[in-house]
Amino acid sequence: MSGGSGLQRAQQFMILATGLYRASHLTVGVVSVARHTPGAPAAWGILATAVAVSLTLYGTARAGGWFGRRWVWCDVLVTGCALPWAAWWALGGPAVYQNGWLMLLGGSASSAAAVGLGIRGAAASAVLLLATSLAVHVVVAGSRSAELVGHLNAVLSSTVMAWVFWWYLRRQGALLDAAQSQAVTAEAARARQAERMAHHAALHDTVLATLTTIAAGRVDANAAPVRERCAREAAYLRRLVQQEDGAPQRPGVPAPGAAATAVGAALEAAVRSAECLGLRVAAQYHALPVVPREVAGALEAAVCEALNNVRTHAGTGEAFLTAAGGGDGALTVTVVDRGAGFDPAAADGSGGTGLRRSVHARMAAIGGAAGVESAPGEGTRVELRWPA
Known part of the structure; x- marks a missing residue:
């Protein structure tokens, strides 16, 4: 993440941070499926789907430099909304909460949406994910209020924190880019001043010295060596004027x-x-x-x-x-x-x-x-x- 502008580095960091957040949820998923439903092919299929969607989302983000909106929406709709219902349909209501990582995916989906969809898209995806958590809670028999509050809090806090982090990093990146631009401009001005001073020194040592010598009558202005030197210095003056113009x-x-x-x-x-x-x-x-x-x-x-x-x-x-x-x-x-x-x-x-x-x-x-x-x-x- 050392190359590119400040904005590009901020984007790279947010891709990495939200990707690690998703990876933590998928790790919990592997442990949960292995512990609670190791013999259920449907559970492993749901986990494989979550992994495939996650790899697509973050793989395209890394390759393209930022999240693609369609892939973010795909992640929200599949991992955050569809997979909990798929688990309820294929495994039964209790399995949804036995495999609680399914609901956790809504939090990591909301964090990617917060940085990849803009504030309106983030708000819309958060509402959709919150509604999914509430609906699954109502439908699944035996669900508890504490679990609902935890899932709702995960979605909401993930959205807010990811957006705040992204806003701050983007602002710092813009400030860094502005500072670098000012430094380059100042260095260019210093270099131009140094070149002008070099030209002034060259003029003093060549053209002015020649004119002073001729004016003092110490050389014959019509002598071939003097005319040759004057021709060289006239060519230098023409090039100098050309650079200035x-x-x-x-x-x-x-x-x-x-x-x-x-x-x-x-x-x-x-x-x-x-x-x-x-x-x-x-x-x-x-x-x-x-x-x-x-x-x-x-x-x-x-x-x-x-x-x-x-x-x-x-x-x-x-x-x-x-x-x-x-x-x-x-x-x-x-x-x-x-x-x-x-x-x-x-x-x-x-x-x-x-x-x-x-x-x-x-x-x-x-x-x-x-x-x-x-x-x-x-x-x-x-x-x-x-x-x-």
């Missing part, structure tokens, strides 16, 4: 307790590293999510390796990077070049093997995946996906 970064799916970070700064670090080594990178970003810090680090390293492969093996000075977030917090990063390409099946230790081993290993370590597509003369395409 695009869709806001969305929270991804960081693991519990994992520090989150905006992935844009990590990708920019990889791009700037490649540009410093002379590779031109045209990058585009769209709706980047917030991801766990180790995911951002692995993506940065994988992109660096892919860009290094372009610079070293592709025979071209330009690469194209795109990164886009999905609606569910997923992220896809693609690095493409129009260089020499290679045959992935025949790679023998050059760029192809480096991509497969280094990039694939990094992505697999964070629960992601990588794909490499290439052909001689057709360039190379590396796709990184998180989660896989």
